[in-house]
Amino acid sequence: MSHLLLDATLATAERQLSERVDGEVSFDAGTRAAYSTDSSNFRQVPIAVVCPRTVEDAVEAVAVCRRLGLPVVSRGGGTSLAGQCCNEAVVLDFSRHCHRLVSVDAEARTCVVEPGIVLDDLNRQLAPTGLRFGPEPATHPNCTIGGMIGNNSCGATAQRTGKVVDNIRSLDVLLRDGTRFTARALDDEAYAALVDGRTDRVAEVHRELRRIRDEHGDLIRERYPDIPRRVSGYNLDSLLPEHGFDVAGFLVGSEATLVTVLRAELELVPVVRARTLVVLGYPDIARAADAVPSIVEHDPIALEGVDHKLVHDEQLKGMNPDALEELPDGTGFLMVQFGGEDTEEADARAHAMLEAIGHTEHEPTVAFYDDPEREQELWAVREAGLGATAHVAGQPDTFEGWEDSAVPVDRLGDYLRDLQALYDEFGYSSDTGPALYGHFGQGCVHTRIPFGLYSTEGVATYRRFMERAADLCVSYGGSLSGEHGDGQSRGELLVKMFGSEVVGLFERVKTLFDPDDMQNPGKVVRPAPLDHHLRLGGTWSPRRDVAGLPLHFDFPHDGHSFAQAANRCVGVGKCRQLAHDGGDVMCPSYQVTGEERFSTRGRARLLFEMLDGHRDSPITDGWRSDEVKDALDLCLACKGCKSDCPASVDMATYKAEFLAQHYRHRLRPRADYVTGYLPAGVRVVDRLRLAPLVNRLAGVRPLRRAGSRLAGLEDRDPPALATRSLQTWWRDRPSTARPEPARGSVLLFPDTFTNYFHPEVGQAAVRVLEDAGWDVTIPSEPLCCGLTWISTGQLDVAKRRLRRTIDALAPHVRAGGLVLGLEPSCTTVFRSDAPDLFSGDPDVDRLRDHTVTFAELLTEHSDGYEPPRLDGTSAVAQVHCHQHAVLGWDADRTLLEHSGADVERLESGCCGLAGNFGFTAGHGEVSEACAERVLLPRLRAADPGTVVLADGFSCRTQISQLDSGGAEGQHLAQVLAGALDRRTQDHTGDHTGDHTGRSTT
Template structure:
């Protein structure tokens, strides 16, 4: 073959018009999967974790590998581009395109086979890394590379981006851990590939088919450009930029699978992967070294590398400051030694002694360096999460400009890292990005890879122009150091245009020819990596971004400058909400955990809200607050508030949902579901029952099957067990009892929330006795008051604000005197600690109420010096209420229970599934039950009968009783059970 027989490079994406309606119909008729061309789905997939936005033609969720193959065939018949997407967390724009998006994550996530002897396995592309490693654990094996997004990234996405993570110090990049790939070309050619010996090559060529043509052209490409590849590819651990043409070199075994790793869906669709596995490291130790600045820490890397750590990470004080501001991982930060920058050096071994010995060898040669040695897995994990929280910690810092990707994973030779960081910071200063302390610098220092987010101005034309100039200069800088534009996250659109700076014209031409070999019509993820769209086009923001504004918001969004658009724009696409298994007591996102739908993740909903504001004028959602697509996506949001804490960017979807519902039904009260009125106005109904003393009659009616069905049908709610009203309210009991106790500790106001007051007054009674025994004088409002929770959660915010205003006025005299307000129901307590301040951020009484509202555990641990709870003993499992997790915290509860001698297990169950009004609303029962069945109900069934079930939330107790039959107790009841009467 002569050189002229190689296809010409693809130079620019072709312009073509696709018959979208015909394409959608053909996909629906021929593909076994979910085919979605609706506005909501297209909006949810309009961006990834990058600065870019392109609305897809449609989305296909294939149920099988063969269904995906058929989807590509249909796309080919219509000339439609194809984008194969994993977890959607890509940081360079490769995960967004105007194409048919194949989302593998919902169905094609099987571990198909394991060969423990060979240390390999075969997986489908949608399997999540943590899920895979959990399944491999019984064989003592795991897949080596582990990005910070390991909870939600898929293997297909990792292969597409050639991912790495901290563990790459030991195991290398993804390309180093692939034995073979099954791939599909756009023209339908399908084959397995991997390293290819001369004999195997001859056998492939003998067939004379399309695969043979590809292999012949690849060998010709290799032979023509081999010298340029060897000369221009940097010899560093973290070269991720560009196609892996080096994998075709003879010294790398003509590895076609290696070539295709990191090609970002621009060459082929990966159908299956045969992975190389590594043994699990049995024991680990962590040495943290402290330095005066990040350059000094980087300079010490070469002293550490000879000790062969399995991970070597760096971080600076700015990252810690950002995390401090956002209250992330505070416990772990206290384990750091003195310093303004740190190296985290991890060692492993079969035994703890082996790992510790290796750690001590390092410490012995660095006696003057401040250090901490940690060999406790829990403390190590906490500290490691400090490093993994980097993206979220640096994205939205209160009081500082937002930061963005763009130059967030460059890599240089480790020995030149310190000098590179010095020059990079000088570049920040030159372009005005340094600010008071400059962008945080952290990353995989052992491999010379640096992570950072920069405060680019992507809101104005001048800012975007400066962003372009900075990236051009940064590309020149890293090339000068013999480095790579990308050391982990790939090129996509952010760096595709800059590849000639790093590789030169000849290798860049080879990239174009490679693209033409596999995809001559440029239908695979066009405009990314090669023949790229300019790095300042298709921006999610940009100088022309002009979102719709709402003048009369109910919530004030004080953390987002009063802007709903900025609130909706908080999501940075990291995808933490797409976790498949709850871990560490996390809550978000219960509906996604049940359905596996992007639209039911916090990220998906945030994308829809962003598109609803139609800032570019070309979005799929054109009816603003009236959008039914947005309403449908938010319908299964449980308003659990888990994302408020668990999301690294602190997206608060519960608040966004309440605001949306208020605006959606504004001036259209007749369009509201009946359940909103039945459940939202529950406090009024409860007070009516109490004032007429008709609880017995109402309970009899609602617990008669036929009457209950009529009642639930009339109210528009699910046909499920209706909680019984108490025969006597807490307020009436307290008024009749009279105030008792000397009150040596002072006075506390016990808030009679609707649920405690009208349904479970025994909790309030237990709390009163407990507090009086602890030396508190308890007072309680006599008049009917409410925090407004049920109106907030149903989006009736006008009523909620009026109700809350009345309550704040009634409590003002007490809080102005400095008095504490005790909340027993977590969701109502969270209104005082969170929602009220976001509805009335400038009201001083609301601010006082926020500061002075406490939980029972907080009152008894933080405000009752010397207090010892009754010796309760025994064992308990705790279902922590979502709002307590997100707003109030549970650390004080844990300490109090330990002081009481109770051995307590906090369930990693996430949301119970009832979530206030959610589980009672029509159409939500299946999701409500499924959420409970994931972890909570099975764990309760495993617990022994003498194990107490602790659940402070009314919803949690209701859900447990209905679906498990056990009576869960509040903390007050659990402790008062051991108190004297």
């Protein structure tokens, strides 16, 4: 198709899809860039992305594409590892709207769902029935049922429940030509009723499938490995009589190459009421695999393998530290889980297994757990495999490709030995990798390999290895894929596994369902070569004027390269969790919008495309790209991804660097100047003592609205300035007798927000610290960490302000003094941003190491300190995002527990204000939606008198300004100071001050 004709077709497609499909229709460069890849090595820029609002809209979208000759690919969570979710096609993303649980029949143990429903969301909704969908991949918080059907997913639970193909009752499917039918298992009578006397497409399809079965049944039985984890190829075996001519089962795992799945009827299993986990240690991973057959005999509900290299990678990344300490002795581990109606039954099964294997040559070291919380921590070690083995400091980058082969369980140990020998032969082995782990109870092995995909020679070696590895797997009677499908990674190699005759049947089926090859073309059948469409490859070369510009951040963990940082995302999709689960913060903008380009992963994809390393990149204007700027605009810079992302993508830093480069030598939006220069502005107001006047003017609604509009801000109340700053209070503080300091001196850093807005927080901190025996000092000169300039990307100014502060604090920290940060975001600058902006500077490193939070100072540097009692106090804690991501909250929890308080940490994620974000025009709706997800409803439901802990200025402001049921946030220092005052009042009958509310100065 010529470019002119293609442009005309695309214009027509955009018009017709927009007119006929209810939902989002996106032909823009930013959205297409965000969908250019999945979790694989491959990259293909889509023609467009359609997010249909209903499955009927999806039917209409396919009809438009059929008339215009445009290929289509269905997509769920986009976490596929074999390239099946990216294509030069119109992408149908069902995850944004088509995620309904349509019906549940608890008695029949079935439910009907739309393809975009996320597995964890489905199981949460099913929880009252005591049922769940059985298969559970490691990506269960964000993978969709449609994607699981496309890939025939499994997960650790497949040991008990089988693959998706074993749990499907029927599928509502759409052919490319518009034919729609329900696929299910058909006995002879049902088959006859369907085809007799009919000549339509449905009858034609079923007759041909029956003919293939009857003519080639013996060939299929001969060539298909008889193992539980055969995922490669089309499920022709589901058509055999012994499997009930199951057309739905046949379509499972076809990776959107045959049909579009619109709804699915799922078979459900009872929830396991109690679980017991046994971890077995062995001298090496191959000998652990040797023991698997004897353990499988005891019917565990899950049996996973993990080697010491995966453990080492997680240790280097600081992942799951408590769980790793629980592992028994050994360098190869089996994680064996048993279930029962109660803990006693599950424990009994585990003990029976241990007694049996204790008398064999496979006797292991043992760790035994029946505490659900500890079990979950250990299970996280296994589920973190993909993220843990990607981008490990000091090690070569690793990639998918040969990540999920499967062999017979009784040959697994020998297969691992031969696979390791293959690694050695190709130069992929080292003391630290590749790690081996996986679903050993079914012979499935996961690994990531340091393929040299940055060079032509490395790509050629990758191809040779894949061919040899396929031969090795087939020689063991195995499957090239035991979980993640074929896509483009292994499609080309299927002939080695099945032979040319069976691959010919795959092509025959493809022609039957999709004669024009418009359903996800180039995958599984007639696939593109495994070394084509690579996201990297020997020809990938970022533009020098993008990748080569001087940077403000040093990116020390990415080889000092923004290109490497932009390539850090491995697509696991953890940032796409819509329902908050497990205390993660990222990614608030995705949580409230559901848009891929507003996820951490989507933004990383756009930044990668911005490098313009491919000729067909949709982002062609580098740092000046408006598409990238728009995607980053709703990034709250919460830094949640820095800790929650398995690959440690730090989008807040990337955003700041991008904005600095984007506006280089250009005027910025007015809001950037207003919010960025906030510290300088409030300093002037304080010096001229204009705070009362400014507060009164801000309270005049017409003036506030006009001022907000002029400044490019949302129409919301600005925070009130304190009438006297913390530094002024400190200077004027009377010289009364104070406790003799016993612990040394600590410098309280007067950040802008504590100093000029909430000085009562600093006053409370001084009160508590002096009572704890510290000599507190507060600098008299105006100091600033540069946070507001960093968050708005004004990095030249930020570095100047921060440099001045570093120099001012240097004498104190050189002498070994501690710096106390009360505002989490400013404290994070010293602990994280400053070392990245001034990499290798010894004063910066000292400041990082000597900066402490309030709770850290009292728990880690105050031996023997006993906090004032908070017995009977009920509190909820809104943990600041930067505290979650960088500083940690463990010290706070410890301090509160020692004080006797009953504290619930809210699983609320970001409050939504996020410094300047919630005040910038156009962000108000997202800001409030973030707060309404968990935080505000929980505060409204709190009992009267519940203390709301919120160390962050933004969090306290958001709670105060939005309807939170009258709750007001307090800093931990205020809560402890209030307890001190009550203690003093109890002793003297006199209240010495108010440190729990707003300033009384």
